[in-house]
Structure formats: C-alpha cells, structure tokens
Amino acid sequence: MAEDRAIKPKYFKRHLRTEGLKGIYEIVNICNVCGAEYISASYQSSLYCKECGEEIKREKAKERKRRQRARDKEKENWEGFI
Ligand SMILES: [Zn+2]
16 A cells, blocks of 8 residues: 555654753654554654554454465466466
8 A cells, every 4th residue: 555655653752851961752652543652662663552553463464365365266266277
C-alpha cells in the first residue's frame, strides 16, 4: 500500500527533569491508530502503540497468507493445464 509509506511517525519530546543546566527529555510516540501516547525504543520507525502494532502485524500476516494461498491455487490451476 502506498498510503502506508506516507504515514510518518508522530512523536514529541517530554521534559522529565532538569539536571544542572541540562533538561532531560524522553521521546513520546503517538499511535497513528488510537492516538495513545507510548514510549518506544525505535521511535523513528514506530507508527503504532504496542497493541495496535500487534493488531497490524496480525492483519499483515493474514493478508500475506491469503495472497500466498491465492498464488498456490493459481499454480495448481496452471499445473493442471500442463
Ligand atoms: Zn494504538
């Protein structure tokens, strides 16, 4: 899906505390699906919170399996012809 790649990770810096003159921040991600705030180790590539990420992973796996099945079926049909 081309639209998938257009989604950019949303995140902001949250100020935690100040140590001396330095502010300590953490990166907070915002889920593209449910809008929940969450902390992710790979914030630059993270688009979804854990729950939504799992859900999307499941959907993608299902889609992949579905396509694979369709391909296998096509192959069977072809082999039947030959
Ligand atoms: Zn979410």
